[in-house]
Amino acid sequence: MSIQTPDRIEREIGIAAPVERVWDVLTRPEHIGRWFGEDLGGGGAPAEVDLRPGGAFVIDHGFGAYPSRIVSVEPPRYFSYRWATAFPGQEASEDNSTLVEFTLTADGDGTRLRVVESGFAALDIPEDRIPYAGYESHSQGWVDVTAGLATYVEKLPA
Amino acid sequence: MTQTRTGGEEDVFAALADPMRRRILDAVAEHGDATATVLAAELPVSRQAIVKHLTVLDRAGLVAGRRAGREMRYAVRPERLVAAARWMDRVAARWDARLSAIKRLAEEPASRDPGVT
Known part of the structure; x- marks a missing residue:
């Protein structure tokens, strides 16, 4: 497992479909509406997507809409946008948002899809958003910053 | 969860973005509590630099200092x-x-x- 710094989250998945197919699912409004709210039971309305650099990318997954801003579109390999998830309803700008980057890599007949969300260190997370983190999680994730610190955190009472 | 003082607690991510500050926080956690002098003896930076980093960690609510004689002793504050x-x-x-x-x-x-x- 790679060590994650608190500034970024990296996740990756193997998909048994060609890169072009994964690109479509990733970027077409009717698909985005379906995969985006998956962690909340799935299925949202089709997203508003203006698929070009600087284009609007409006995502609503039930907590509120995130008017995000597309940064790069390089079909079918790379797609990135900025969003202000700590500030629902706010337009994403350089200082209130994180950068989300998708990279698609052909892997035999399939695709490696990797997502990196970065820029947390520059955010001021408002106190009332932190409780969103209140769910228990078994993921080691970010706690692996350093071995000693992870051990220390694990020993803390829940 | 303990309510922390106002001001600065949003700085957690910024405070942890620096690798040396993570090492310092780690070292403080291992010691239970520690002074800048103790930390400077085991980390490759000056005591003065350690003091600055501890100040940032303190402002972010990640450590708390208490005076012990001529020095401050720092302990990790786990809540944040x-x-x-x-x-x-x-x-x-x-x-x-x-x-x-x-x-x-x-x-x-x-x-x-x-x-x-």
């Missing part, structure tokens, strides 16, 4: 750290869920291009 860690874990878990959903949609046989195996 745990909250920040859970927040990041939650963000990561959401990405796992979304990637799984993308995988499922992309692999749906009905919508695959004919001719692609």
Whole structure:
């Protein structure tokens, strides 16, 4: 497992479909509406997507809409946008948002899809958003910053 | 969860973005509590630099200092750290869920291009 710094989250998945197919699912409004709210039971309305650099990318997954801003579109390999998830309803700008980057890599007949969300260190997370983190999680994730610190955190009472 | 003082607690991520500050926080955690002098003896930076880093960690609510003789002794304050860690874990878990959903949609046989195996 790679060590994650608190500034970024990296996740990756193997998909048994060609890169072009994964690109479509990733970027077409009717698909985005379906995969985006998956962690909340799935299925949202089709997203508003203006698929070009600087284009609007409006995502609503039930907590509120995130008017995000597309940064790069390089079909079918790379797609990135900025969003202000700590500030629902706010337009994403350089200082209130994180950068989300998708990279698609052909892997035999399939695709490696990797997502990196970065820029947390520059955010001021408002106190009332932190409780969103209140769910228990078994993921080691970010706690692996350093071995000693992870051990220390694990020993803390829940 | 303890309510922390106002001002500065949003700085957790910025405070932890610096690798040396993470090492210092780690060292403080291992010691239980520690002074800048003790930390400077085991880390490759000056005592003065350690003091500056501890000030940033203190402002972010990650450590608390108390005067002990001529020096400050610092201990880790876990509340902010745990909250920040859970927040990041939650963000990561959401990405796992979304990637799984993308995988499922992309692999749906009905919508695959004919001719692609």
